[in-house]
Amino acid sequence: MRSPLFAVLSGVLASLLFAGTAAAGTSGFPPVLTDNKVYKTGAMELKECEEQPVQRDSLDGAKVYLEFVLDCLNRSWSKQLAKAKIPFVKPKFAIVSKPGQPVGKCGKFPAGAQALYCPPERKMTVLLDPYILSEPTELFLMEVVAHEYGHHIQELTGMLDVVDRVKGKSKKRIYDESRRIELQAECFSASFIGSVWHSLGRRDFDFKYIVKVAQAGFDDGIHGKPANIAYWLQKGFDAESPNACNTFAAPKARVS
Numbered sequence: 001m002r003s004p005l006f007a008v009l010s011g012v013l014a015s016l017l018f019a020g021t022a023a024a025g026t027s028g029f030p031p032v033l034t035d036n037k038v039y040k041t042g043a044m045e046l047k048e049c050e051e052q053p054v055q056r057d058s059l060d061g062a063k064v065y066l067e068f069v070l071d072c073l074n075r076s077w078s079k080q081l082a083k084a085k086i087p088f089v090k091p092k093f094a095i096v097s098k099p100g101q102p103v104g105k106c107g108k109f110p111a112g113a114q115a116l117y118c119p120p121e122r123k124m125t126v127l128l129d130p131y132i133l134s135e136p137t138e139l140f141l142m143e144v145v146a147h148e149y150g151h152h153i154q155e156l157t158g159m160l161d162v163v164d165r166v167k168g169k170s171k172k173r174i175y176d177e178s179r180r181i182e183l184q185a186e187c188f189s190a191s192f193i194g195s196v197w198h199s200l201g202r203r204d205f206d207f208k209y210i211v212k213v214a215q216a217g218f219d220d221g222i223h224g225k226p227a228n229i230a231y232w233l234q235k236g237f238d239a240e241s242p243n244a245c246n247t248f249a250a251p252k253a254r255v256s
């Protein structure tokens, strides 16, 4: 895929970046971030996910594809949260065909993003533009949805709330939290993909390619260095479990 992965990762960012106001910063993270029950839920149990074939340049085909992936994600993560007795609700889901289209309480779909998650509405929105529809068979579309779903899990487990609502943080702190949130969403995404991998009938190269594209990206300061994005993708994929995704307890070098 030619697209830089960072474009995929935008979303929750806007609310993170503008949440801080006055007062002093805090140090350390609360238990909801460092010791969340989701890190103890073990291997993701859903092992089967049927990918629908998608024709090139077919908006309807890509929509159907995403709905099937979303169904897999719902089934997989609902089991996972049940293990931790965390109430589960499905995320809402919408498609836009170009940036600038309204996405409810989160304003307008930002230019440069491939998808976003809007916490107040618990809704993910995916951009299906001609560019992404031109290469629909890449694993890219699944990764995009699974990443935004990762933010939904962060919302349901109380993590986004904490990150969002502590006021008075320094810019440095906000960026640090943003990277941990984004890298964790990558790890959650790859955990899911890893867990259903053998049912997808894909070549190993397809996932390696996602990692490679991440490695070839650039550092925007809020999503993590390319090497770290690749690291958390691989870690989640190999573990097939959110247990591997505690970015809030990770050494700084892994979330830089």
Ligand SMILES: [Zn+2]
Binding pocket: 008, 009, 010, 011, 012, 147, 148, 151, 182, 185
């Ligand atoms: Zn994200």
